[in-house]
Amino acid sequence: MAFHFANRLFALFRHAPIIGFAEKKAPFGAVVQRPFTYAYEGDGFLWIGGELRREKTKFGRGDVVGCGVDLNGHEMIFTKNGRRLSSSALGIHFRYPASGVILFPCVSLFCAGDLVEANFGPNFKFDPSHLFC
Template identity: 35%
Template sequence: MLGWDKGSWGYHGDSGELFTSKERTNYGQSYAKGDIVGCGVDFDKEVAFFTLNGKYLGEAFRGIKGKLYPPVCLDPASEGCRVLANFGQERFLFDTYALNAAAN
């Protein structure tokens, strides 16, 4: 799972925790089938954040640099779940412009 291996990080749906190199941190609420999870990266500030159903959950990870490879992990018990990746080709549920305006 994401965050269990060195160099990976992730937001786990079963617990709502962040994982990086097997270290866990309380972060947000758990999520399941039907929820919309977003992941954003501010490369200028070198931070990553997550959203859940359009709600900003706050900074998750710092020191984000280099190339990123966006994986998704599903538990075998997640039958019926689907993943739809949106890299900007459609409007995001979370308003990224509002986040940028709040930071300025």
């Protein structure tokens, strides 16, 4: 089973947004430090299972950032403006918990007035039919 969603970033101020997947019970304001969070931060950081990693590609105002997950293949991808970021370079092979933790799409914004538009399909800049080829 695979799932993909995308976000167009309209208005961003001081802080970079965070886009990805997190468990439902993640506390407000502390999504990225959770063991089952997989997220891409606008300043180029990745949060993989609660651990911080560096990615060279930043995103910001006007960009469309997508996130996809294949629950059977234990793979996650991120896209920027319709182009897939390299999964092998990102090293995102996540563990889906047997404990029954369910992942949900998440977007974290930090300033009043920040604005994103979420797209849960079917029209994406990135073609999700090629999501996990």
